[in-house]
Amino acid sequence: MEKYLDMKNEVKLNELQKIASIIKNDGIVLFPTETVYGIGANGLSTKAVEKIYKAKGRSTKNPINLLVSDIKMIESVAKDITELEYKLIETFFPGPLTIILKKKDIVPDIVTAGGDTVGVRMPSGKIALKLIQEAGVPIAAPSANLSGSLSGTNLNDIIGDFKDKVDCIIDGGDSKIGLESTIVKVVDGVPHILRPGAITDAQIEEIAGDVVLDYLNKQDNNLLPSNDMAHYKIRNRCILVGAGNKQVDDVKRILDEFDDVVVICCNENACKYNAKVVLNVGNKGVLEEISRNIFRLLREADRLNPDVIVVEGVEEKRNR
């Protein structure tokens, strides 16, 4: 790594200009977005995007989304954008939504894994947005984690995996949202939600009518190319205990059974468990708070190498 830049408290514009030139020269950069950290390179350069696959150990069958800074940039990489797609773009961009569009020839095959569509997102995080503007090209950026593992929501969790593989690291502190973007693809005029995220099904339905919850369909015809690949891998055994009246008792039963347990639970229940380590994920039902903390705490729990990690599930509320 050549450079570490601390932008936790301040977005440094002149530094971002220098980093933009790294992007323009086919380098790769680790940087924050409002969802999770990304590992980015010039999305129009095959040579640059190859470096991302290599750094992550990612299968080249799994396409990478492009981050853009304005509608013109979207139109430079995507074609035949429908009225509904424009409506989704205008409503949710910039923000935590990725939309799958028909790609133009300018987008290299390596970005789309040879397919004819490309995922596009306009981040609202200032550092990411400014970096794209300064680079003047779309930045191909998957989540900054080794392939298969949890997305990185703070630098501490990922710097060891990437410091020798990237040309620059920007520290933006903790990710505001902490979960990856919602992914939507309009098929025959109907939005399919390929991956859930901070933009809810209900928000999309409100402006686009009925939606298909593709992410609930784990079969072969799921539209997400990475559907059959491993995700969110951790080393230790992990048990998710469903929400409901019996949740606390169910967790306690597991605590009786094992000696060395790490519990990840809501603030309200943190005092109820007699475990070696109890990690507080946030106030019960406050999903924004829980999503902000969950990946960091799962990594922390995993580092402790317990017999088992127990996670309190949250109410399955599909917001519709």
Ligand code: TXA
């Ligand atoms: O919030 C986010 O989306 C973060 C930040 C860094 O922008 N990025 C992110 O990228 O989560 P990644 O690569 O970890 O996840 C992108 C997902 C993958 O599951 C990939 O298979 C899918 O998007 N994807 C990419 N291109 C696609 C396409 N053309 N059609 C369908 N799915 C696609």
Ligand code: MG
């Ligand atoms: Mg990812």
